[in-house]
Amino acid sequence: MINLLNLFFPKVCLSCTAHLADNELHLCTECRHELPVTNIHFSNDDFIKKLFYGRLKLEYATALLYYSKKGLVQELLHNLKYRGYQDVGLCLGEWLGAELTEVHQFKTIDLVIPVPLHKSKQRKRGFNQVTKFGQAIASSLDIPYRDNILLKVTNTKTQVFKDRLKRWSDSGAVFKIENTGQIENKHILLVDDIITTGATIESCAAELQKAKNVKLSIATMAIVN
Structure with a gap:
């Protein structure tokens, strides 16, 4: 029928x-x-951790998909960010979340925190593209999702065309943390849509790790291949 x-x-x-x-x-x-899946969390490949070597300390790090220009993943993320297909985040979050429940390292995580948008950009776009992704992972792992801890306080322009050093200088000191007590002595999973140079995640991590005895892991929808 x-x-x-x-x-x-x-x-x-x-x-x-x-x-x-x-x-x-x-x-x-x-x-x-x-779709080019990475299977990083199943293979114990630590190449994402190596990307941040000397820049920040990570417990674990994974990404669901490899990103390449003009590929399926680029189209998928463009549909999410610029065309409002929010179910992309839900779909990828449920997919990755289900896989992370099978990986014992991720069972020590206490809460999920998204990389935030500046309030003016979120108001213009209408949503944070990471929200449903993070919520789905938190639901799969049966842990809290918190978007009231890490805030973006400086509204930076798009970073797509900036080189690594310029991206990092622009990303520094644009985030702050509130409700610090909620993350003290916790293992946090920081989630984002894509890792390119890692400058944004590094800036977020620098703020989060100001809290007492914080352990940090990261999970993203994609990483540049």
């Missing part, structure tokens, strides 16, 4: 925007199979 709701409001793949079959959710079967 034809699903009348899908007839008038067809569900589309969050990556390629093709119409989804009734048994498909968020992503079409072809895109799901073609």
Whole structure:
């Protein structure tokens, strides 16, 4: 029987925007199979930790997908950030969250914190693209999600075209923490959409690790390949 709701409001793949079959959710079967998964958390590969070597101390670090220009992952993240397809974050968060429940290292995490947007940018966009991703991971791990601890206090311009040194200088001292007592002696999972140079995560971590005895891990939707 034809699903009348899908007839008038067809569900589309969050990556390629093709119409989804009734048994498909968020992503079409072809895109799901073609997305370049990293499997970092299963392989114990520490190359993300090495990216931050000498810059910050991490317990664990993972990303769900590899990102490349003009690839499926770029289209997926563009659909999330610029076209308002918020279910991208939900889909990827549920996917990664389910996998992290099978990895014993991530069972020591106490709470999930997202990389924040400045309030003016979030007001303009209408949402933080990391919110549903982080909430889904927190739900899978059965731990709290907190977006009232790490705040962005300086509204920086887009960092897409900045080199590493310029990105880092612009990212420094633009975040602050509140409600510090909620993270003291905790293992935090900091979540973001993509790792490029790592400058933004480094700046966030510098603030979070000002709290007493904080351990930090990171998880992102993607990392530049």
